[in-house]
Amino acid sequence: MTRTRARALLLMPAGIWYGVLLLFPLAVVLVFSFGERNPIGGYAPGFTFEQYANLPARLSAFINTLTLAPAGTLAALLIAYPLAYYLALKVSARWKTTLLILVIVPFWTSILIRSYAWIYLLGGNGIPALLEAVGLGDIRLINTPFAVLVGIVYGYLPLMVFPIYVALEKLDRSLLEAAADLGTPPWRSFLQITLPLSMPGVLTGSMLVFILLTGEFLIPAILGGGKVFFVGNALVDLFLQSRNWAFGSAVAVALIVIMLIVVALYSRAVRRFGAGRDDVGLM
Amino acid sequence: MTDDNCTKFNKGNTTMTQDNTTISRKKFIEELRRYEKGSISRRQFLGTTGLGTAMAVLGGALPGLLPGRALAQDLGDRVVLATWPNYHDTANFDLFAQETGVFSQVNVFGSNEEMLAKIQAGGSGWDVFVPTNYAISTYVEAALIEPLDLTKLPNYDPAAFDARFADAGTIDGKVYAVPKNWGTTGIASNTAKTGGVVDSWKTFFDGAKDQFDGRVMVHDYQLTTIGNALAYFGYSFNSVDPAELAEAEKLLIEVKPHLFAISSDYQPAMRNGDAWVTMCWTGDGKQLNTDLPEIAFALGKEGGEIWSDYYAIPVGAPHREAAYALINYLLDPEVNAREALAHGYPVADARTNALLPEELLNDPILYPAAEALNALEFGAAVTLTDPNRAELMARFKSA
Amino acid sequence: MLDANAEAGIRMGASREQGTHSTQGHPSDEDCVAEFVGATKRFGAVLAADRINLRIRRGEFLSFLGPSGCGKTTALRMLAGFESPSDGTVRIDGQDVSRVPAYARPVNMVFQHYALFPHMTVAQNIGYGLRQVRPKLAKSEIAARVDAALAKVRLEAFGARRTWELSGGQQQRVALARAIINEPKLLLLDEPMAALDAKLRGEMQRELLDLQRSLGITFVLVTHDQEEALSMSDRICIMGAGRIVQVGTPQDLYDRPRNRYVADFVGKANILSGEVLSRQAGLARIALAGGAQVLVPDTAGDTRRHVDVAVRPEALRLAVAGEALGEDAMLRARITHRTFLGDHTEYLLLAEDIGPFQVNVPRQAERALGGQRVGDQVHILWTAGTGLILAAEE
Structure with a gap:
């Protein structure tokens, strides 16, 4: 009895947190999504599927998000993995902490400021000027999907590095010795042992980055010059510019549904890679 | 800040008597200020980011620690202003606080649409905001702003304003908003x-x-x-x-x-x-x-x-008396002239223009x-x- | 050392007649499956292995025994290929493999914590080595050999299980099956029993011996457990401070420890210092502290005056009173502890002027001794010709 009560007490903060800050707003968004736009903007009560029927009007935003978010996740993964591998398995203990801190140092500044720095790097007087100096002609980088990709990878790299680092860090080195002992050259043991056993980290990092990317709006707005439009940007516009809260809510609900599907696929993948193992967490 | 901006707009006819180091530091700050202005345009930035309420809290964070002034009329200790970026001379807020004991908390926004969205959502907590001409009637229709009590705005002289830039504030004969800049x-x-x-x-x-x-x-x-x-x-x-x-x-x-x-x-x-x-x-x-x-x-x-921007008071403003005091203060021609020197936008008030340098008033960009x-x-x-x-x-x- | 003696007591037992065949045999090249030649390994300033010379005989069960940090694991890892010697060479089947990486060596290892691949089933773990063979083996052949290996370690029903679902003993058998499936020239075992409880350890030790007999593969075991080494090995290589201290059969090491280090590490021994009074006919007359004299085989083969003498607890006897016969010595002592252990009773005593002793008294002799208690005065009887003189420590 007291145990139950103690447990209830301990869970209360989390319960209130989820109840007030997650479920309630979610319910509001759901209700709004079936409503209508007030003539002067905002929300007018109603029950209509019109907003959902209108979703194709933001199709390109969904397509942009669902191509650039996976592309950004993949690019971040390809850059983060070798870095995490190096940090976890190659760096001496003396330097490890310093290098790990360096990975998170960018987080000490707002992503806004850092993205503005990229405007200058990718702008005409930045990298393109250098490329031109070596004879590579008129290359424009800023305000392209490529620039958004660069910003995304840059902004989210630490979120990818850390889970992979943790997975590799706890990798039992004797497994690699066992593989070598059984006749496996190093590159093959990477594919057969290291990579599969770091998959939980890879999946967690990818999931974190992917989910955050699907809601991203800042980086496309700043580095895409408004021409690379994510669902996040559509939401900002719908709530703050055209003030079509009903439609905005429908778009948000659609985005949440897409994320849920991705998370479901993720948990299935986790089950496949680590069925029953206690060292494989669900994020 | 004020000085730096004055320096900028008075460049050429201001004689500087300070020693060289001061001048070079001033110049440096001037350059910095110009750079800041350049990198953040008037209406955007925060609109882009969607982070609607970047806040510049001017002395308002700890009002109890700062010297207040006993006044005949109790204005409270703060006033919340929603405005556009780079649209004020911050020194004026300090002077206002010295005179009235009221500290101004300034929130800056990216678009009229965004301001409207905030007010519509309710609980904005604003006392004064700065809508653009075309938005005012919408606020009135939705009963989001209230008619101004002009007796509390002695510095507002309708005759001094170019009607083109003032009449959007008057709807059905009632003055809902008074002009700021155009x-x-x-x-x-x-x-x-x-x-x-x-x-x-x-x-x-x-x-x-x-x-x-x-x-x-x-x-x-x-x-x-x-x-x-x-x-x-x-x-x-x-x-x-x-x-x-x-x-x-x-x-x-x-x-x-x-x-x-x-x-x-x-x-x-x-x-x-x-x-x-x-x-x-x-x-x-x-x-x-x-x-x-x-x-x-x-x-x-x-x-x-x-376009022309106006000052207005939203319905339910928590510090309404302070809101009137602030608008009245900013409409004072001398204060307004300092404002104009700081942000560089034209003013529709003839009394203010009389105080501004000739070359500014003749500028073809500002006054086509x-x-x-x-x-x-x-x-x-x-x-x-x-x-x-x-x-x-x-x-x-x-x- | 004193404490150790007090607890462990001593004796250097066993009569001289017992087996003393060559301790450092030199197998012919044909019989030698692997060999260390002056193999030295440095890790920075640490000398982990110091000029190791050792020939491992084909088909034998050899143990490296010593406390942690003695170099036994380094020696094993040099055989496996995880370390290459800083100096000297390691040979397998006559070939210098010092620079051959682990994956190219015909040896396999059972790791201390088994190092089973957690993302593979039991069968996949066992077949792993076969799948690394190039050109690739036929799937059917791999399957058949995995089944055979599963049968060999009695895990037929567990092929599809995940490794973490198995008990410690089962995991160890998987590790064993995985290591033998490629029929290595040497099977290396790195403290494989350390993680098992005592009862299971005994079972596994017997299974391991059976397996070795049936496979005919050379086993090299690393252990710090002297009982394990004594019970399983054909030969034991005792290591200390990176060096080989003594190599020999378990009985050699027990009966003829070269020095104090070995005597202390293998079995229990009373180790006493004394002064050589005379040497005659292979016996040395030695005066212990307090003046008592004992006759001990002159095993050290040198002419030192001050020597350490070792005698096993079971080589001594206890008597209530009486006189020593002939050249036997008789030491007055007081019983400090008495522990009944079934087939024998362990007495810890404090001998006058000398110090702590341990004497093990067999059941039958115990009866003759009568009910002596802690605190009673007794005599320790040291038969002439018992014990040995230890070589000086290096």
């Missing part, structure tokens, strides 16, 4: 790259697809971007006619792949040469031209926007010839709420 929306072009001043929306949009490919910027703002595309065809800047809007949409979507960006934060790209031509507000045009003379500012021949102004239109209220224009903009951006 301006235009034209075209800034880097003549070193374009080979001439771009002074028509025809050249602007046709050039974007042709000789200025990849170098043109339009605002991330339905009123001006759609309005100027309408002006290209000779239609009203404010049109909500579906056929006319369809033409404007076709033009915008055709041009989109050739644009450098859809952003109201155009100063950085103009300054570093990435963009050559942009839609541009008066103050930004002036700042760009001052720093880089090759950047010219012109109004579109076919027409375009003229009357004929040029005649082609311009004030934004219409309908554009703010018209769902078709909002959707058109969204389709354009996501195309």
